[in-house]
Amino acid sequence: MRSLVSLGVLALLCVLTFYRAGLDVVKTLSPQGCRMSWMSPSYVLQAGLNTSWTPLASRYSLFLYREVGWEGPVELRGSPVLFIPGNAGSSHQVRSIASSATRQYFSSPYHVSPVFEPGPQQPVDFFALEFNEDLSAFDGHTLDAETDYARAAVDYILSLYEKPTSIIILGHSMGGTVAVSLLPHPNVSALITMSTAQTLPPARLDRRIDSILARNLQILREDPTPVLSLCGGATDLLVPAESCILPVPEASGGVSGPYRRTVFTSALEGAWTGVGHKEMVWCHQVRWRVARAAIEVAAVAGHPPEVRGQVLDRWLRDGHVPPTPVTDGYKDNLDLRALRPEEVQYSDALLLRGPTQPRTYLLPVPEVPAQSSSPFVLYMSRGSIAPVSPHHPLPLRVSVYLCPSSAHTPCTRLVPTELKLVPEPVPGKPFPVPDEGSDESEGVVVFVADITAGTSEQHQHVAVTIEGADGRGWLTASFVHNEPAVNDLGMFGLLWAGSKIDTLASSPRAKIAFPNLLSDSLIVYKVLPTLKEPTTCTDALLPPLLEHTSGHIETHYFSLLQSQPHHDILLHSHSSGPFVSAPLYGFNLTVYTSHDQSCAVESLHISVSWWGTLGRWGTRYAQAVVAWGVGGVALALHHAWGAGEGPSPVPSVSKSLAHLAARWLPRMLVSSVVVSFLPLPAGMWLGNVGAPVLAGVAPLLLLVVAGLACVSWAVMSVVLAAASRALSCGPRRPARSKEVIGARRNALFSMLFVFILIVVFIPWQVAFLCAWIYHFYTCATSGAVVRSASRNPKETSIPLMSREGPSNPSSPVPTSPTSPITSPTLGSFDALMSKHNMNRHILLLMTWLLPIAAPVLAVWVRTLAGSGLQAVWGAGSGWGWSSDRNVLIVAPWLVLVEWAGVGGSLLGPSFGGPMLRPRHGMLAIALAAFFAGPRSPYFVFEVGSVAMMFVCAVAIGPRYWGRG
Numbered sequence: 001m002r003s004l005v006s007l008g009v010l011a012l013l014c015v016l017t018f019y020r021a022g023l024d025v026v027k028t029l030s031p032q033g034c035r036m037s038w039m040s041p042s043y044v045l046q047a048g049l050n051t052s053w054t055p056l057a058s059r060y061s062l063f064l065y066r067e068v069g070w071e072g073p074v075e076l077r078g079s080p081v082l083f084i085p086g087n088a089g090s091s092h093q094v095r096s097i098a099s100s101a102t103r104q105y106f107s108s109p110y111h112v113s114p115v116f117e118p119g120p121q122q123p124v125d126f127f128a129l130e131f132n133e134d135l136s137a138f139d140g141h142t143l144d145a146e147t148d149y150a151r152a153a154v155d156y157i158l159s160l161y162e163k164p165t166s167i168i169i170l171g172h173s174m175g176g177t178v179a180v181s182l183l184p185h186p187n188v189s190a191l192i193t194m195s196t197a198q199t200l201p202p203a204r205l206d207r208r209i210d211s212i213l214a215r216n217l218q219i220l221r222e223d224p225t226p227v228l229s230l231c232g233g234a235t236d237l238l239v240p241a242e243s244c245i246l247p248v249p250e251a252s253g254g255v256s257g258p259y260r261r262t263v264f265t266s267a268l269e270g271a272w273t274g275v276g277h278k279e280m281v282w283c284h285q286v287r288w289r290v291a292r293a294a295i296e297v298a299a300v301a302g303h304p305p306e307v308r309g310q311v312l313d314r315w316l317r318d319g320h321v322p323p324t325p326v327t328d329g330y331k332d333n334l335d336l337r338a339l340r341p342e343e344v345q346y347s348d349a350l351l352l353r354g355p356t357q358p359r360t361y362l363l364p365v366p367e368v369p370a371q372s373s374s375p376f377v378l379y380m381s382r383g384s385i386a387p388v389s390p391h392h393p394l395p396l397r398v399s400v401y402l403c404p405s406s407a408h409t410p411c412t413r414l415v416p417t418e419l420k421l422v423p424e425p426v427p428g429k430p431f432p433v434p435d436e437g438s439d440e441s442e443g444v445v446v447f448v449a450d451i452t453a454g455t456s457e458q459h460q461h462v463a464v465t466i467e468g469a470d471g472r473g474w475l476t477a478s479f480v481h482n483e484p485a486v487n488d489l490g491m492f493g494l495l496w497a498g499s500k501i502d503t504l505a506s507s508p509r510a511k512i513a514f515p516n517l518l519s520d521s522l523i524v525y526k527v528l529p530t531l532k533e534p535t536t537c538t539d540a541l542l543p544p545l546l547e548h549t550s551g552h553i554e555t556h557y558f559s560l561l562q563s564q565p566h567h568d569i570l571l572h573s574h575s576s577g578p579f580v581s582a583p584l585y586g587f588n589l590t591v592y593t594s595h596d597q598s599c600a601v602e603s604l605h606i607s608v609s610w611w612g613t614l615g616r617w618g619t620r621y622a623q624a625v626v627a628w629g630v631g632g633v634a635l636a637l638h639h640a641w642g643a644g645e646g647p648s649p650v651p652s653v654s655k656s657l658a659h660l661a662a663r664w665l666p667r668m669l670v671s672s673v674v675v676s677f678l679p680l681p682a683g684m685w686l687g688n689v690g691a692p693v694l695a696g697v698a699p700l701l702l703l704v705v706a707g708l709a710c711v712s713w714a715v716m717s718v719v720l721a722a723a724s725r726a727l728s729c730g731p732r733r734p735a736r737s738k739e740v741i742g743a744r745r746n747a748l749f750s751m752l753f754v755f756i757l758i759v760v761f762i763p764w765q766v767a768f769l770c771a772w773i774y775h776f777y778t779c780a781t782s783g784a785v786v787r788s789a790s791r792n793p794k795e796t797s798i799p800l801m802s803r804e805g806p807s808n809p810s811s812p813v814p815t816s817p818t819s820p821i822t823s824p825t826l827g828s829f830d831a832l833m834s835k836h837n838m839n840r841h842i843l844l845l846m847t848w849l850l851p852i853a854a855p856v857l858a859v860w861v862r863t864l865a866g867s868g869l870q871a872v873w874g875a876g877s878g879w880g881w882s883s884d885r886n887v888l889i890v891a892p893w894l895v896l897v898e899w900a901g902v903g904g905s906l907l908g909p910s911f912g913g914p915m916l917r918p919r920h921g922m923l924a925i926a927l928a929a930f931f932a933g934p935r936s937p938y939f940v941f942e943v944g945s946v947a948m949m950f951v952c953a954v955a956i957g958p959r960y961w962g963r964g
Contacts, residue, residue, distance in 0.1 A: 001654060003661045004654065007661055007706050007710050008708075008710040008714065010703060010704075010707050011703070011704045011708045011710070012711060014704045014707070017614060018617065018618030019618065021614040021615030022618045022619050024611070024615055025234050025235070025619070026234075026235050026276070028612065029234050029524060030234035030235045030266070030274035031274070031434065032275060033273040033432025033435070033437030034273065034282075035283070037282050037284045038099075039067065039095050039098075040069060041065065041066075042068050043065060043091065043092070043128070045061060046062040046127070046156070048156065049061075049062045049153060054152035056149040057149075059132070060129065060130060060146070060149045061091075062130070062156070062157075063129075065099075065126040065127070065128060067099050067103070071102060071106070071110065071123070076160055076161065077125065078122035078123035078124045078298065079123075079124050079298035080125050080127060080157045080158070080160075080165065080167045081101075081126050081168045081294050081298070082128075082150070082154060082167055083098070083129070083170045083175075084146075084150055084175030085131060085175050086173020086176070087134075087136050087137035087173055087174045088134070089131065089133065089172060089173060090130065090133060091128035092128075093128075096281055096282040096287045097126070100287050100290075100292075101123075101124050101294060105123045105124075120300075122295075122298065124295055124298055127153070134862070135855070136177075136178075137174050137201070137202055138856055138858070139208075139209075139855075139860075140208020140211070141208060143209065143212055144208070146175075146178050147178050150178050150182055151182055154182065154185065154187070164302070165187065168189055168192070169188055170191075170290065171193045172194045172196070172281050173195050173239065173277065174197075175196070176196025176229070177216065179191050180193070180198075183223045184222075185225070189225070189226075190225065190312065191225055192294075193227070193228070193230065194230045194281065195230070195232050195244065195275075195280045196229060196239070197213075197239050197240070198213070198217070198229060198243060198244060198247070199213065199217065200242075200243035200580055201213060202239050202240070204935065204936055204937055204938065205852055206856060206938055207938050207942075220247055220258075221257070222249075222258075223258060226258070226259035226261075227246060227259065228316060229245070229246045229260075229261070229262045229263070230265065230316070231245065231264050232244075232265055232274055232277060232279070233264050233275070233554075234574075235273075235274030235279075236275070236280075240580075242574040242575070242577030242580045243577070244262070244574075245553065245574065246261070247260070259305055261309070261321070263317075263318045264554045267319060267553075267554065267555035268286065269388075269443065270289065270391060270421070270438060271285035271437070271438065272285075272438055272557050273437050273438075283437075288440075289316055293311065293312055296315060297311050317388075319420030319555060320552060320553060320555070323387050323388055323419055324387065331413075333413070334410060334411040334412075334463055336407070337407070343360055344360050345359055345362070348363065348364065348478070349476075350477040350478065352476070353474050353541065354474065355396070355466055355473070355474075356471045358465075358466055358467050358468075359466055359469075360463055360465045361464045361477075362403065362463055363376075363463075364460065364461055365402075365455070365459050365460060365461060365462060366479050368451055372453065372483065373452045373453075374481055375448050375451065375479070375480045375509070376400075376447075376448070376480075377447070377480050378400065378445075378446075378475070379446060379475070379476050379508075379592070380444065380473065380474070381542075382394045382441060382472070383445060383468075383473050384397050385397075385419065385447050388419050388445050389443075390421065390443040394468070394473050395468030395469075396467075396469055396472065396475075397466075397468045398445075398465065399465045400449070400463070400464055400465075401413055402459050402461075402462060403462070403463050404459050405460045414462060416448055417450050418447070418448035419445075421443040421444070422547065422557060422592065423443060423545070424442050424444045425559035425562065427537065428538070429562075431557075431558070431562055444592075476508070476541060476595035478508065478595050480508065480509050481507075484512070485511065485512045485513070486513045487499075487514050488516060489514060491516065491517060491692075492692075494606065494607060495693070498526075498605055498606055498607025500604070501606060502602070502603045508593050508594065510591045511591075513586070513588050514587055514588070515586045517586070517587060518583055518585055518691065518693055518694075519573045519575045519576065519585060520575065520577060520583045521572070521576065521577035521578070522578065522613065522616050522697070523613055523616070524572050524612030524615075525571040525608060526608065527569040527570075527605065528569070528605045529544065529601055529604050529605075530602045530603045531600070531601060531602065532599070532600040533600075536599050538561075540593070540594050540599040542592060542593060542594035544559075544560035544592070544601050545557060545558070545560065545591070545592040546558040546589060546590070546592075547590040547592065548573075548588075549588045550573035550574075553575075554575060556572070560591070560601060568609070570609050571606075572612065575587075577620070577687075578686055578687030578934075579935045582689040617700075621686070621697070623934065624701065625705055625708065626852065627933025627937045627940050629712075630849060630852075630925065630929045630933065630940050630944065631705075631926040631930045631933065632705050633841075634922040634923075634925035634926040634929065635660055635664060635922065636653065636656040636659075636841065636844075637841045637844075637922045638919045638922035638923055638926070639651075640838065641838075641922065642917075642919050649833050649834040650838050653717075653837065654713065654717075657713060661706060661710075668702055672699050672702050673695050673696075673699055676690070676696075677695055680931075682935075683932070684931050684935065685698070685930070685934065686701070709844075716843070716844060716847060720783055720840070723783075724784045725784075726780075727780055727783075728784035754894065758887045758890070762860070763857065764885070764889050764890040766857055768853050769850070769853070769857055771890065771893045771894050771897045772846045772850060774897050774898075776843060778897065779836075782832075782835070783836065786832060786833060786836050789829055835905050838900075838905075838907065842896065888945070889941070889942065889945045890945070891945075892945055892952050893948055895956070896952060899952075904956065906955045906956070916950075918950075921948065921950045924946070924947050925943055925947045928940050
């Protein structure tokens with residue numbers, strides 16, 4: 001048994017490693033810099049939403065948020081916004097966003113801010129649903145009930161306002177799933193989801209949730225309502241961020257699809273930090289932008305969806321979407337002849353610290369060779385280049401024009417190819433700063449425009465006009481003469497030694513593309529920069545800033561100065577992930593530095609961070625471990641059944657696991673690597689679609705599963721031994737055959753009663769738990785009998801039995817030609833041990849299935865305790881627990897454990913013939929567990945129920961009625 005002990009120890013060490021590496025994700029991979037938000041909340045119950053609107057009004061409730069001292073407690077003054085909480089969420093989670101909206105619209109209590117006085121904006125009324133902390137992530141029916149109530153709440157809220165009125169919906173976590181389910185709705189103007197899984201359920205334990213998400217994806221492809229998804233990235237340990245990405249609708253007939261935008265908080269301008277799952281609703285850098293977006297979208301609710309989408313892009317920008325041009329107050333042309341000589345200055349490059357005077361600088365356009373370009377790059381700290389600026393910018397404003405060769409032609413506005421706000425890390429502090437993050441006034445505006453060969457021939461200068469200079473801020477500008485570098489480094493060349501990439505130390509903007517490196521949530525890279533003169537970096541206007549861009553939606557920023565001297569930078573991505581999409585390749589690195597070049601980057605060393613990578617594996621394959629564990633135990637049961645069909649007794653569970661480890665596991669390890677190379681669909685195996693570099697995940701996971709199976713049985717053995725000793729102390733009497741048959745028939749009526757309860761009241765998961773408890777008792781009782789019989793096996797009262805014949809030992813053994821077994825009969829003690837070991841195998845299988853059924857059971861108990869019988873009886877659409885009324889799922893388990901409880905054996909002749917043996921059903925469970933289980937663990941349970949139904953038919957059959 002040394003192999004089992006070694007496997008168990010290895011598995012525990014791996015689990016501990018995965019756990020520690022997963023926890024370090026927040027500390028090292030994606031640290032959080034969120035400022036705490038404060039408010040003075042009050043909640044007004046909306047008693048008008050009663051049972052006349054929905055029968056669920058007795059289960060759920062609706063509240064109106066009011067900021068104490070800032071606005072009236074009852075009256076409705078503006079446009080409605082509905083907040084929908086998520087799994088185990090509360091209506092009180094609305095307070096951070098709602099308070100920010102109030103304090104932005106009002107500069108002081110009851111006084112409108114000057115920013116909104118001349119505009120069409122109105123205050124917003126935040127409503128919040130209270131679901132009594134329902135566990136909606138585990139049960140699809142709960143999501144259906146919440147959706148029904150939310151739909152009624154929307155209708156009720158709209159009835160409180162004059163028509164026409166539109167409503168904005170905010171959904172956090174599973175509340176975002178409920179929000180999308182409300183579409184299509186003619187009165188929903190926009191929808192913002194926060195930390196919501198859009199494509200893959202965080203807990204894949206219920207088929208109904210999968211069908212809800214599939215319907216939501218169809219809605220997202222067709223409904224015109226603007227939808228924006230905010231994702232917290234790696235800091236969110238509950239929802240894999242790759243599943244948070246909205247699908248982009250395809251354009252049809254030259255017309256773009258509906259507005260769908262995914263914004264990661266690591267790229268959200270003004271935030272630039274990963275945000276945890278719960279922190280998403282109170283992180284100040286996020287909540288104030290969501291609140292402002294709600295105010296601005298409400299003001300254009302009657303406009304087309306495209307206009308509402310532009311408003312969302314303005315206040316929830318990540319730099320990937322070009323900003324909407326601003327025409328108000330912006331000069332499209334510049335006439336140099338109208339400027340005085342002292343207002344114009346010629347320069348090859350700009351480097352201005354604290355400009356104090358308005359001035360126009362002319363930079364000569366370099367000659368550009370054919371088929372190439374020379375980007376013009378401008379950085380400005382805390383100022384504005386319309387329409388991009390920090391939230392509270394300095395008066396410093398810059399306009400950029402392209403001036404033709406002819407002095408008589410005015411300069412025209414230079415259209416940027418890139419215009420965004422990037423962070424400005426503070427030297428000497430970590431980035432992002434813990435518990436503080438970035439301030440609304442911080443940030444560097446990056447302006448990039450490509451000067452091509454045709455442009456350089458027709459234009460002579462780029463004019464940079466500075467206005468509002470008061471001695472604060474800084475500005476640099478120049479032309480960049482280097483082309484983006486393309487590095488052909490491959491994954492297998494990077495795995496062990498890494499690679500050193502030389503950057504252009506003289507360039508203020510260096511771009512490096514890695515088209516052959518995997519951009520997937522399962523891989524983490526490590527970057528170590530080498531700076532030219534690190535001691536001078538503290539005086540640089542912009543110390544080196546690394547931008548990591550993967551795909552078209554995700555960006556992360558890192559301060560290279562903070563990485564000195566020995567702190568590695570960890571790069572991660574959510575462009576693709578297991579069970580979501582095929583692995584994607586390619587990402588870009590961009591190094592921004594100020595043009596003074598006092599602090600330049602000489603090189604970057606990139607390699608794979610194995611610690612960070614293991615942390616990503618652990619958080620994404622926890623449910624796969626459960627599914628594969630069921631498959632491994634099913635294979636052990638397959639071996640035990642096969643051995644029991646021969647002349648030998650059924651081996652113990654430990655011997656079956658040892659056989660599995662010695663004979664099957666080496667072959668399975670090799671086979672798992674081969675299967676991992678196959679381009680299977682994303683929903684099968686481990687969801688990696690044959691990515692070669694990820695082939696090592698399967699054998700490692702297989703070793704962990706095999707070891708955990710051994711550990712689980714060791715724990716179960718100890719518990720069973722203790723229970724057996726306790727039961728052996730009580731009196732026992734052997735049951736007679738007539739009593740057994742009578743008890744068996746009485747059990748049929750009991751099971752019929754249980755089936756009726758499942759149909760009208762309890763979910764089948766409750767019945768499965770009861771079956772597990774009953775079978776645990778059976779195993780503990782038989783353990784006491786085996787212990788007593790082992791002391792004196794010759795005097796045991798168990799009769800000699802044939803696995804082929806009737807239970808009466810005096811009856812002849814049938815010699816039908818269809819009988820598959822003709823081996824000698826076992827002795828009484830061997831027969832007793834065979835049944836005992838078989839029951840223990842089945843108990844271990846049921847134990848591994850419990851984690852799949854237990855969450856819905858917990859939901860039922862939680863809902864029953866919080867809302868009473870009304871919650872589980874017909875409130876909403878149809879029966880309250882209709883998705884869990886399938887008695888066929890649990891029926892074979894009830895029959896099986898009852899048969900074992902009265903001493904029935906599964907080792908008799910098969911009623912299905914030699915080709916249909918009970919062990920064949922275990923192979924079906926194993927195949928389903930290994931290939932479909934990691935994506936859909938509930939499917940493993942369903943297949944297991946079908947397999948046990950097959951076992952009951954071929955192994956028990958007519959013998960269940962006492963006819964043999």
